[in-house]
Each structure stands twice: as C-alpha cells, then as structure tokens.
Amino acid sequence: MxxxxxxxxxxxxxxxxxxxxxxxxxxxxxxxxxxxxxxxxxxxxxxxxxxxxxxxxxxxxxxxxxxxxxxxxxxxxxxxxxxxxxxxxxxxxxxxxxxxxxxxxxxxxxxxxxxxxxxxxxxxxxxxxxxxxxxxLTSSSALTLQPRTFNRDIPGLTLHVERQDPISGTLEGVLIHDQRNPKEVVTITARRAHPHTRADNKAALFLEDGSRHWVTQAGYYRHMQFTRFDLGLEVVLGLVPAHQKESVxxxxxxxxxxxxxxxxxxxxxxxxxxxxxxxxxxxxxxxxxxxxxxxxxxxxxxxxxxxxxxxxxxxxxxxxxxxxxxxxxxxxxxxxxxxxxxxxxxxxxxxxxxxxxxxAQGRLAPDWRWPGSAAPVPDPAPPDPHGSMTR
Known part of the structure; x- marks a missing residue:
C-alpha cells in the first residue's frame, strides 16, 4: 500500500x-x-x-x-x-x-x-x-514618447511632441496639457524640451522658447511668454517604492x-x-x-x-x-x-x-426511479449454443 x-x-x-x-x-x-x-x-x-x-x-x-x-x-x-x-x-x-x-x-x-x-x-x-x-513609466531614462501621439503615461499630464532625438532625448514641438491641479488647468507650448532629474530625484522638463496659458480661479485668462521654464513632473525617479498603498x-x-x-x-x-x-x-x-x-x-x-x-x-x-x-x-x-x-x-x-x-459505492449518481415504479428488469442471458432445443 x-x-x-x-x-x-x-x-x-x-x-x-x-x-x-x-x-x-x-x-x-x-x-x-x-x-x-x-x-x-x-x-x-x-x-x-x-x-x-x-x-x-x-x-x-x-x-x-x-x-x-x-x-x-x-x-x-x-x-x-x-x-x-x-x-x-x-x-x-x-x-x-x-x-x-x-x-x-x-x-x-x-x-x-x-x-x-x-x-x-x-x-x-x-x-x-x-x-x-x-x-x-515616469523615469527620465524611460521617458521615450511616441511622436505625434498624445502620451498619458504620467497621471494628469498629456504630452504631445513632434519629434524626439533618439540619442539625446531632446523633445521638439512640445504641447503639454497639465490637469494635475483641477482648479487651474494649464496649457504649455515650447519649441523644445530637455528631460532631466532634479536634486530631489524628481523628473522635470527644461522647456525653451514657449508660452504658458491658464485660467485663474477668478475666471481671468492669463498668458506668459518664456525663454526658459523648468516644469516639474512631480514623480520620483529610480526603482524604489514611491507611493502609498492605495489598493486593498x-x-x-x-x-x-x-x-x-x-x-x-x-x-x-x-x-x-x-x-x-x-x-x-x-x-x-x-x-x-x-x-x-x-x-x-x-x-x-x-x-x-x-x-x-x-x-x-x-x-x-x-x-x-x-x-x-x-x-x-x-x-x-x-x-x-x-x-x-x-x-x-x-x-x-x-x-x-x-x-x-x-x-465509494462504485457509482457517481443514484439509480433514479419514479415513485411506485418497478425495478429495472435485467437483460436476459444469451442462449446456450450447446443446449437442447425445444419443439
């Protein structure tokens, strides 16, 4: 056994x-x-x-x-x-x-x-x-955006670029729609942008020759031209735990x-x-x-x-x-x-x-019969070919 x-x-x-x-x-x-x-x-x-x-x-x-x-x-x-x-x-x-x-x-x-x-x-x-x-998805080394496509890898940010240099990573023809602050949605355009890492290990984009458009909480439209502007992406780089447990x-x-x-x-x-x-x-x-x-x-x-x-x-x-x-x-x-x-x-x-x-009884289901019905009749035994025949 x-x-x-x-x-x-x-x-x-x-x-x-x-x-x-x-x-x-x-x-x-x-x-x-x-x-x-x-x-x-x-x-x-x-x-x-x-x-x-x-x-x-x-x-x-x-x-x-x-x-x-x-x-x-x-x-x-x-x-x-x-x-x-x-x-x-x-x-x-x-x-x-x-x-x-x-x-x-x-x-x-x-x-x-x-x-x-x-x-x-x-x-x-x-x-x-x-x-x-x-x-x-949010590290600068992995910030490879698809050209002429609306990229939404970073929560609250929509990025559109015309071209990205495969060697330096420089972005050209940049359009950014920033909805991270629902009370003040910002749209930014720039001729080019350079991904980099700040001292606090957070990703950022160094924008050149662009403009910034937004509407204040009071309902006034604002417009600002800039030569250089550093936009923080507010995401921690590096492969370390950087978020609180949110899901059960x-x-x-x-x-x-x-x-x-x-x-x-x-x-x-x-x-x-x-x-x-x-x-x-x-x-x-x-x-x-x-x-x-x-x-x-x-x-x-x-x-x-x-x-x-x-x-x-x-x-x-x-x-x-x-x-x-x-x-x-x-x-x-x-x-x-x-x-x-x-x-x-x-x-x-x-x-x-x-x-x-x-x-345990050698079967997987009971023998179902209607109440009051007779038990099933077994099949008759086959005739013996050597037996006697009756007239």
Missing amino acids: KRLSRHLFQDCAATSLVTLGTLTFLIMLPQILLLTDVWINKGAPFSVLRQMILLAIPQFMVGTLPMALLTGILLTLNRMARDSELVIIKASGVSIWQMLRPVGLLVVLFTVLSLLLNWIWVPRAFFEFTTLKRAL DELDPDELLAMLDQGTPEKRHAALLEWHRRLAFPAATLIMGALALPLGVRQSHRTGKSFGFAAALLILILHFLLLASGEALATRKFTTPLIGLWLPNLIMAALTAWAFHFG
Missing part, C-alpha cells in the same frame, strides 16, 4: 506541477508581451523587465493553482485507467478512501501554497510591481485588519471583501482537488484521452462562474461578502460530498 501511495502521489504531483507551469505561462503571455513592449520602446533595462515578470507570477498563480491541481489529478487517473492500472487497484480491494490519503496530501500542500500566496506573497509582489511600473490588493494582513477597524464604511467593505476573497480561493483549491478523486476513479480503459481535460474544464468554468458572480454581487452590495464568496464554495463542497458518497 505504501508503494501504491507513493506512486500515486508522485504521478499526480508531477502532472499537476507541469500543468501549473504551463497554465501560468499561457495566462501570463499577454502581460509578458506588454512588458516586452515597454522594454523595447521605453528603453528599460532587461533586469527590470525580468524582475517585473517574476513579481507578476504570484498574482497569476492564485488562479492557476486550483486549475492545475484538478487537471493534474484527473489526467493522471485518466492515464491509469487507460493502462488498466485502476482496474488492478480496484480488484486488489483498494477503496477510494485509501486512495484519498496520497491525493489528499497533495491537495493539502497546494492549499497551503495558495494560502501563502494570497496572504503574504501576492500583496507584497503586487505593491512592488506597481511601484516598478510607475517608476519605469497591496495590503498585508495587519494593514487589512487596521482598515477593517479604522477605515471609512467604503474602505471597510472593500477590506472585508478582500479578507474573504483571500480565504475563499484557497478553499476553492481544496475543494477542486478533493472533487478530482471520485471523478477520476470512475474512469475506465474505454475513456478517451480528453476526458480528464474536458471534465476539469467544465468543473472549473462552473466554479469560477459561481465565484465571479458571488464576488460581483458582494462588490455591488447586493449581498454580504460572506455569502457572496462562500456560497459558491459550499455548493461545490456539497457536490464533492455527493461524488464521494456514490463514488
């Missing part, structure tokens, strides 16, 4: 890990292409690109963990069924509850990994990723608890929703892994190769549709976060208990 448990655990773990890597890469591919575009067009260092890709991995693994676990277990059991290994295991008297021990160990490991991702690694990685992205996705558990206790009603609701979401997704991983076993052991050697993938896909679509719908209802306050995020898990847990109950 120990050898069987070791064999089952190793096969399920190997298939699940390969599936995890494949699914994570496929889902991350659009994000990798976007970061590659920033690397090519913005001139960002490759080391920064590599760090941003590594920081994005935990965010995507939160969703791919239950997918990989369910798919890996089903594919492994599907292969064992096609090779008649499941038939031999069942004929040896091994029950589904005995097979649950090695598979359950793998499910617990994946669930613990999901908890660590949701509570520790993802908030830190999301905060560092956002910091790197903001610093990258970036908060550590202690900060999330502080928001639950001291935040405004809107922030408390968002923090409560995030708290339940960080617990609901690991619970979904546990349920998906447990549901895979009774579905997998009911396969036979006649089952097609695509059965495991098709079954996993249908279950995943159902579960994540329920989770997404519940989270959307809780976000819009049509229901509480507790109900919105945990009712889908309760439904899938009931389905898992159903599958285990009938899977």
Whole structure:
C-alpha cells in the first residue's frame, strides 16, 4: 500500500506541477508581451523587465493553482485507467478512501501554497510591481514618447511632441496639457524640451522658447511668454517604492485588519471583501482537488484521452462562474461578502460530498426511479449454443 501511495502521489504531483507551469505561462503571455513592449520602446533595462515578470507570477498563480491541481489529478487517473492500472487497484480491494490519503496530501500542500500566496506573497509582489511600473513609466531614462501621439503615461499630464532625438532625448514641438491641479488647468507650448532629474530625484522638463496659458480661479485668462521654464513632473525617479498603498490588493494582513477597524464604511467593505476573497480561493483549491478523486476513479480503459481535460474544464468554468458572480454581487452590495464568496464554495463542497458518497459505492449518481415504479428488469442471458432445443 505504501508503494501504491507513493506512486500515486508522485504521478499526480508531477502532472499537476507541469500543468501549473504551463497554465501560468499561457495566462501570463499577454502581460509578458506588454512588458516586452515597454522594454523595447521605453528603453528599460532587461533586469527590470525580468524582475517585473517574476513579481507578476504570484498574482497569476492564485488562479492557476486550483486549475492545475484538478487537471493534474484527473489526467493522471485518466492515464491509469487507460493502462488498466485502476482496474488492478480496484480488484486488489483498494477503496477510494485509501486512495484519498496520497491525493489528499497533495491537495493539502497546494492549499497551503495558495494560502501563502494570497496572504503574504501576492500583496507584497503586487505593491512592488506597481511601484516598478510607475517608476519605469515616469523615469527620465524611460521617458521615450511616441511622436505625434498624445502620451498619458504620467497621471494628469498629456504630452504631445513632434519629434524626439533618439540619442539625446531632446523633445521638439512640445504641447503639454497639465490637469494635475483641477482648479487651474494649464496649457504649455515650447519649441523644445530637455528631460532631466532634479536634486530631489524628481523628473522635470527644461522647456525653451514657449508660452504658458491658464485660467485663474477668478475666471481671468492669463498668458506668459518664456525663454526658459523648468516644469516639474512631480514623480520620483529610480526603482524604489514611491507611493502609498492605495489598493486593498497591496495590503498585508495587519494593514487589512487596521482598515477593517479604522477605515471609512467604503474602505471597510472593500477590506472585508478582500479578507474573504483571500480565504475563499484557497478553499476553492481544496475543494477542486478533493472533487478530482471520485471523478477520476470512475474512469475506465474505454475513456478517451480528453476526458480528464474536458471534465476539469467544465468543473472549473462552473466554479469560477459561481465565484465571479458571488464576488460581483458582494462588490455591488447586493449581498454580504460572506455569502457572496462562500456560497459558491459550499455548493461545490456539497457536490464533492455527493461524488464521494456514490463514488465509494462504485457509482457517481443514484439509480433514479419514479415513485411506485418497478425495478429495472435485467437483460436476459444469451442462449446456450450447446443446449437442447425445444419443439
């Protein structure tokens, strides 16, 4: 039994890990292409690109963990069924509850990994990723603007340039629309501009031969000609944390608890929703892994190769549709976060208990009959070709 448990655990773990890597890469591919575009067009260092890709991995693994676990277990059991290994295991008297021990160990490991991702690694990685992205888009070394295009990389600023020197970075034919102060919107034109860094490590544009237009709070139009003008972009350069944590996705558990206790009603609701979401997704991983076993052991050697993938896909679509719908209802306050995020898990847990109950009996569903109807009549035995014939 120990050898069987070791064999089952190793096969399920190997298939699940390969599936995890494949699914994570496929889902991350659009994000990798976007970061590659920033690397090519913005001139960002490759080391920064590599760090941003590594920081994005935990965010995507939160969703791919239950997918990989369910798919890996089903594919492994599907292969064992096609090779008649499941038939031999069942004929040896091994029950589904005995097979649950090695598979359950793998499910617990994946669930613990999901908890660590949701509570520790993802908030830190999301905060560092956002910091790197903001610093990258607003650093002078990455201030490569698309000519004859309205560039809005810097919040509150719209920049339009006719040409940029690829070597010196000098901008020519500059038009700037500054809305960072809603009470005093400014429009600036300049013949040329030179990006540079101030002593406080903030980005700025040194403008030459231009004009500045704005309307005061009293409603008066103002116009100013200048030969030289230094416009601060008010963004910190360098790849260091330069912004406060604004989203609940970036908060550590202690900060999330502080928001639950001291935040405004809107922030408390968002923090409560995030708290339940960080617990609901690991619970979904546990349920998906447990549901895979009774579905997998009911396969036979006649089952097609695509059965495991098709079954996993249908279950995943159902579960994540329920989770997404519940989270959307809780976000819009049509229901509480507790109900919105945990009712889908309760439904899938009931389905898992159903599958285990009938899977232990060698079937996945009861024999349905209308009340009062007779039991189904078994098929008659075939005639014996060597028997006697009656006249």
